[in-house]
Amino acid sequence: MAVLELEGISKHYGAITALTDISLTLQAGEVVGLVGDNGAGKTTLVKIIAGNFHPSEGQIRLNGQPVELHGPKDARSKGIEIVYQDLALADNLTAAANIFLGRELTTLAKTTAQAELPWYKRRKWWQFVLPELLDYQAMYRRSAELFAELKSETRPRDLVRRMSGGQRQAVAIARTRLSNPRIVLMDEPTAAISVRQVTEVLNLIRRLRDQGMAVVLISHRIPDVFAVCDRLLVLRRGRMVANKRVADSSPEEVTGLITGAIESA
Numbered sequence: 518m519a520v521l522e523l524e525g526i527s528k529h530y531g532a533i534t535a536l537t538d539i540s541l542t543l544q545a546g547e548v549v550g551l552v553g554d555n556g557a558g559k560t561t562l563v564k565i566i567a568g569n570f571h572p573s574e575g576q577i578r579l580n581g582q583p584v585e586l587h588g589p590k591d592a593r594s595k596g597i598e599i600v601y602q603d604l605a606l607a608d609n610l611t612a613a614a615n616i617f618l619g620r621e622l623t624t625l626a627k628t629t630a631q632a633e634l635p636w637y638k639r640r641k642w643w644q645f646v647l648p649e650l651l652d653y654q655a656m657y658r659r660s661a662e663l664f665a666e667l668k669s670e671t672r673p674r675d676l677v678r679r680m681s682g683g684q685r686q687a688v689a690i691a692r693t694r695l696s697n698p699r700i701v702l703m704d705e706p707t708a709a710i711s712v713r714q715v716t717e718v719l720n721l722i723r724r725l726r727d728q729g730m731a732v733v734l735i736s737h738r739i740p741d742v743f744a745v746c747d748r749l750l751v752l753r754r755g756r757m758v759a760n761k762r763v764a765d766s767s768p769e770e771v772t773g774l775i776t777g778a779i780e781s782a
């Protein structure tokens with residue numbers, strides 16, 4: 518079954534129409550590339566899926582059930598994670614501290630689900646006098662497991678400030694894995710990193726797919742889309758002009774679809 522279905526999604530910002538009548542489905546374990554020129558509507562579409570924006574029209578279904586997403590936290594609780602282009606990492610903290618930022622494991626919150634509860638809900642009544650201490654060992658251990666799953670050499674105790682672009686991506690991706698999402702949205706993960714690191718990041722995306730996640734990858738880099746995606750969506754001026762298997766397309770066709778030299782495919 519499709520993990521995500523969008524039907525007839527449109528989005529207006531006042532007089533500007535950013536998206537018109539977008540429909541798509543995402544299956545578990547597939548990587549879908551979302552391409553289009555600047556202003557084509559890619560970010561708007563991804564932010565609707567991530568709960569940042571409400572669509573003006575249309576329906577969202579998760580596992581066949583119609584849903585309304587009330588903000589990013591709600592989307593996360595429903596299994597949708599997003600890795601923003603700027604990654605939103607705290608440079609002066611370790612990899613592990615970034616992964617657990619805002620949901621730190623403690624002596625009273627031993628799992629991520631518990632750590633996401635407000636402090637007073639983590640305690641049984643007889644525990645109200647207990648001090649709550651951060652459990653660094655547990656966070657380092659879990660972070661090491663997440664990096665091992667992603668086959669990344671990033672170390673939990675390393676400072677993000679000293680990391681390469683590829684390692685930073687690994688930290689941001691490992692952070693999404695904490696909540697065990699079904700859908701991971703990635704905004705231009707290979708835009709600002711070296712060629713060698715691009716390979717590393719594409720491998721991370723393959724790992725997510727192998728673990729059964731559906732991944733949406735916004736990218737300007739057509740070679741990356743062809744390297745890692747199963748399917749591609751092309752947006753032009755807010756309309757979907759192609760939704761096809763990568764194996765049935767070519768970089769030339771995609772460039773034509775983006776610029777408008779090819780009407781649709």
Ligand SMILES: Nc1ncnc2c1ncn2[C@@H]1O[C@H](COP(=O)(O)OP(=O)(O)OP(=O)(O)O)[C@@H](O)[C@H]1O
Nearest residue numbers: 530533534535553554555556557558559560561562
């Ligand atoms: N908050 C906003 N208010 C008004 N207009 C907006 C807003 N966000 C985006 N737009 C407009 O909606 C359209 C689609 O923008 P969007 O950022 O989704 O495109 P994009 O394909 O992600 O482009 P880029 O690659 O430049 O990020 C553009 O015309 C943009 O100017």
